[in-house]
Amino acid sequence: MDENQQKSVLKEGFLVKRGHLVHNWKARWFVLMPDTLMYYKFDGGKRDSSQRGRILLTECEITCPFLDFDNRPLVFKLRTKCSAEHFLEACSREERDQWVADIRAAVEKLRPADSSPSSQPKTPVPGSLQLHDVSLNQVVDSMYDVHSGIKLSSHAEQAITHRNCFTGSAVVDWLMFSQRALTRVEAVTLASAILEEGFLRPVGLRSLEAQRIHELSEQFLDDSTALYGFAENFKKRGSVKADTSPSNSELSGKVVKRGYLLKQGHKRKNWKVRLFVLRSEPGYLHYYDPSKDDVSPAGGFSLRGCLVSALEDNGVPSGVKGKVQGNLLKVITQSDAHYYIQAPSRQEKMEWIEAIKAHS
Numbered sequence: 383m384d385e386n387q388q389k390s391v392l393k394e395g396f397l398v399k400r401g402h403l404v405h406n407w408k409a410r411w412f413v414l415m416p417d418t419l420m421y422y423k424f425d426g427g428k429r430d431s432s433q434r435g436r437i438l439l440t441e442c443e444i445t446c447p448f449l450d451f452d453n454r455p456l457v458f459k460l461r462t463k464c465s466a467e468h469f470l471e472a473c474s475r476e477e478r479d480q481w482v483a484d485i486r487a488a489v490e491k492l493r494p495a496d497s498s499p500s501s502q503p504k505t506p507v508p509g510s511l512q513l514h515d516v517s518l519n520q521v522v523d524s525m526y527d528v529h530s531g532i533k534l535s536s537h538a539e540q541a542i543t544h545r546n547c548f549t550g551s552a553v554v555d556w557l558m559f560s561q562r563a564l565t566r567v568e569a570v571t572l573a574s575a576i577l578e579e580g581f582l583r584p585v586g587l588r589s590l591e592a593q594r595i596h597e598l599s600e601q602f603l604d605d606s607t608a609l610y611g612f613a614e615n616f617k618k619r620g621s622v623k624a625d626t627s628p629s630n631s632e633l634s635g636k637v638v639k640r641g642y643l644l645k646q647g648h649k650r651k652n653w654k655v656r657l658f659v660l661r662s663e664p665g666y667l668h669y670y671d672p673s674k675d676d677v678s679p680a681g682g683f684s685l686r687g688c689l690v691s692a693l694e695d696n697g698v699p700s701g702v703k704g705k706v707q708g709n710l711l712k713v714i715t716q717s718d719a720h721y722y723i724q725a726p727s728r729q730e731k732m733e734w735i736e737a738i739k740a741h742s
Contacts, residue, residue, distance in 0.1 A: 549610070
């Protein structure tokens with residue numbers, strides 16, 4: 383990318399992309415330009431200089447959320463003018479929504495001034511959802527459907543594992559994806575009515591507290607840490623088996639920070655993009671393979687007694703293999719295991735170092 387192109391960059395970072403021919407998921411470095419979304423492969427610890435592909439944004443249609451993929455609730459879809467479809471996954475709901483907002487803004491700027499955005503959903507008037515026109519029973523029946531309904535899973539919270547539940551943000555995403563609501567505000571209004579009628583029940587501490595202290599209209603939380611389940615009289619097929627994993631306690635902490643980082647392997651010393659999730663109380667840092675649908679971490683370690691430090695960007699530090707771009711940090715666990723991690727930018731490197739120090 384030349385200097386003029388670099389000046390036109392609107393946003394860049396890791397996203398996970400579904401392949402066109404072989405439908406596997408691969409982490410790629412995406413660069414948003416005024417008219418194009420380009421993506422690159424990371425070879426070792428360094429981004430390729432040549433593009434792996436590009437997505438033209440003129441008349442591009444965006445679907446967010448896109449919930450067709452099990453265990454991948456953070457996917458959004460881009461459909462280009464020539465009907466090519468691209469499926470991209472972010473590391474968090476906030477990151478997904480920011481990417482979608484930035485891409486939508488770029489698409490709108492490419493639209494001719496005298497054209498109407500007929501291919502884009504119309505912005506509804508606030509309060510346009512009329513609950514008296516909605517059959518809550520039909521909505522709940524659809525949510526409850528074992529094939530196309532909301533997915534049940536196990537969620538750990540403060541050393542307690544809640545089975546067969548879902549998050550508040552997952553409910554809102556599902557209501558929007560199934561076109562029961564056009565905006566998150568509408569979806570929260572509808573979900574609140576479903577909760578008030580007793581079809582849903584609060585499960586976790588946050589949802590129980592909201593029901594106890596808030597007004598009816600504010601009891602349902604559009605939040606990834608607020609847990610809900612179907613009413614007790616529902617016996618949904620395909621429910622989740624009890625999770626007997628020994629890592630339940632370490633996965634029960636509150637998620638403090640998450641994002642895509644590069645990690646050097648212990649044996650092969652190759653660099654792979656991993657989704658890192660930092661939890662507190664207890665403090666753990668887990669990492670996941672974004673190319674797999676497995677919800678269990680590929681690895682992780684306790685932050686108790688950890689030492690973390692930034693590595694110099696000039697040259698290749700001792701213990702680091704391959705061609706790296708810098709922004710390196712090193713974590714030494716209490717058991718003397720050494721982890722070499724590369725952040726996408728210096729700012730993110732420093733943010734991760736501060737977060738690890740705060741919970742070690």
